[in-house]
Amino acid sequence: MCIECGDVQDKDLAMIDLQESRRVMARARELMPGGVNSPARAFSSVGGDPPVLVRGKGARVWDADGNEYIDWVASWGPLILGHAAPDVVEAVCAAARDGTSFGAPTVREVRLAELIRRTMPSMEKMRMVSSGTEATMSALRLARAATGRDEVVKLDGCFHGHGDSLLVKAGSGVETLGLPDSPGVPTGLAKHTLTLPFNDLSAAEALFRERGGRIAAVILEPVVGNMGCIPPREGYLQGLRRICDYHGALLIFDEVMTGYRVALGGAQARYGVRPDLTTLGKVVGGGLPVGVYGGRSEIMDEVAPEGPVYQAGTLSGNPLAMAAGIATLERLSREGVYESLELTASELEKGLDDAIESTGTDARIQRVGTMLAVYFRREPVWNAEDARAPEPEKFARFHRAMLEGGVYLPPSRVESWFVGMAHDEEAVSQTVSVARAGFEVVNSAG
Numbered sequence: 001m002c003i004e005c006g007d008v009q010d011k012d013l014a015m016i017d018l019q020e021s022r023r024v025m026a027r028a029r030e031l032m033p034g035g036v037n038s039p040a041r042a043f044s045s046v047g048g049d050p051p052v053l054v055r056g057k058g059a060r061v062w063d064a065d066g067n068e069y070i071d072w073v074a075s076w077g078p079l080i081l082g083h084a085a086p087d088v089v090e091a092v093c094a095a096a097r098d099g100t101s102f103g104a105p106t107v108r109e110v111r112l113a114e115l116i117r118r119t120m121p122s123m124e125k126m127r128m129v130s131s132g133t134e135a136t137m138s139a140l141r142l143a144r145a146a147t148g149r150d151e152v153v154k155l156d157g158c159f160h161g162h163g164d165s166l167l168v169k170a171g172s173g174v175e176t177l178g179l180p181d182s183p184g185v186p187t188g189l190a191k192h193t194l195t196l197p198f199n200d201l202s203a204a205e206a207l208f209r210e211r212g213g214r215i216a217a218v219i220l221e222p223v224v225g226n227m228g229c230i231p232p233r234e235g236y237l238q239g240l241r242r243i244c245d246y247h248g249a250l251l252i253f254d255e256v257m258t259g260y261r262v263a264l265g266g267a268q269a270r271y272g273v274r275p276d277l278t279t280l281g282k283v284v285g286g287g288l289p290v291g292v293y294g295g296r297s298e299i300m301d302e303v304a305p306e307g308p309v310y311q312a313g314t315l316s317g318n319p320l321a322m323a324a325g326i327a328t329l330e331r332l333s334r335e336g337v338y339e340s341l342e343l344t345a346s347e348l349e350k351g352l353d354d355a356i357e358s359t360g361t362d363a364r365i366q367r368v369g370t371m372l373a374v375y376f377r378r379e380p381v382w383n384a385e386d387a388r389a390p391e392p393e394k395f396a397r398f399h400r401a402m403l404e405g406g407v408y409l410p411p412s413r414v415e416s417w418f419v420g421m422a423h424d425e426e427a428v429s430q431t432v433s434v435a436r437a438g439f440e441v442v443n444s445a446g
């Protein structure tokens, strides 16, 4: 049952045979909540059964019924080189032949850390973990320990994974499912998480005037991918930097999504703002489970065994995941890669803009680097309130039409599309022509 979009069900998917996907999903629902291992995959806000994917190559994926799709989800961001990128597959296979895990220091984790620090110099020291959630959870614990303060500030609509302190007014799956926050988070903990609207410096200044001495850190997505694609207003990030410095709070950039997506050096390079701590994930693992948190040495040296702040993980720095990350970052570091990504992403944006204009659709595209989103409203989207304004049904109809046309989009109006190296001119032009039909479907539904 679709939670948000009323009754956009499978009958609207006349042209796609999803029989085998439905069979697998029926079995999956007996074994896993909602039949998925992450809520965002369940298609709850767009209706109908999700295709069960069986294979990916380059910019395309195939489902259990043999349907082919152009993929703009890219596993929610990691696959900037495309599916089954040869460099990554070969590196992972070579690593596996040497052993899949040791639980000991290895050469590969040192190599990946060097590549990360070279691209993001603010990460003077870092710790590998196995997910973005682990990275943000650990960064918060470290910030609280380093400052001796309990309160943390997050921005409404930003999503930082499912750590208890961060499941407050979160974006992504929490937003998609319309959950105000998550049950199970003790009020005694949630009360230490304060929230602010994104892109509102005066609100930040007011909060810090009132509680500055008790705030350990501000954590944010510098470009909010978990509400689509919301860029910072001119001077916003610089303003947060100034406020944190004045009040002795740490500035944490959660670049799990923006890292290597909005620039090789992430948002901190694109906007020239140096955070105290950064969290990474997704691209940095090349499709295998990796998260990273890091920053100023004197802060990171508080982490065990150097310091007292405890954080650990059996598979942290796993050799296969490190190999995938190394292969990905080495490829991204080559000459001309980001110029090529920018060209593809700008062509997609222009094609979608033209389709919106030619169909007279009340919609807009917002893009930063290889992250892009469509909003069914014409006015700019600067914060979570703006992003929530359009009725969910419009995106649900658009998503169904795109899927029917062989284009695989994130199943939520508050998620970013991801452009990668494998998206060629044909993928862009096919997507744009299917989008034109999709906008007509939205317009005909009124």
Ligand code: KE4
Pocket (backbone or CB within 6 Å): 038, 039, 040, 041, 076, 130, 131, 132, 133, 134, 136, 159, 160, 161, 162, 172, 173, 221, 225, 226, 254, 255, 256, 257, 258, 281, 282, 291, 415
């Ligand atoms: P993971 O624990 O999923 O590796 O990372 C959590 C996380 C942290 N920070 C940001 C900015 C993130 O976007 C994420 C995870 N993003 C979602 C999609 N927007 C992952 C997809 C999912 O939840 O299944």
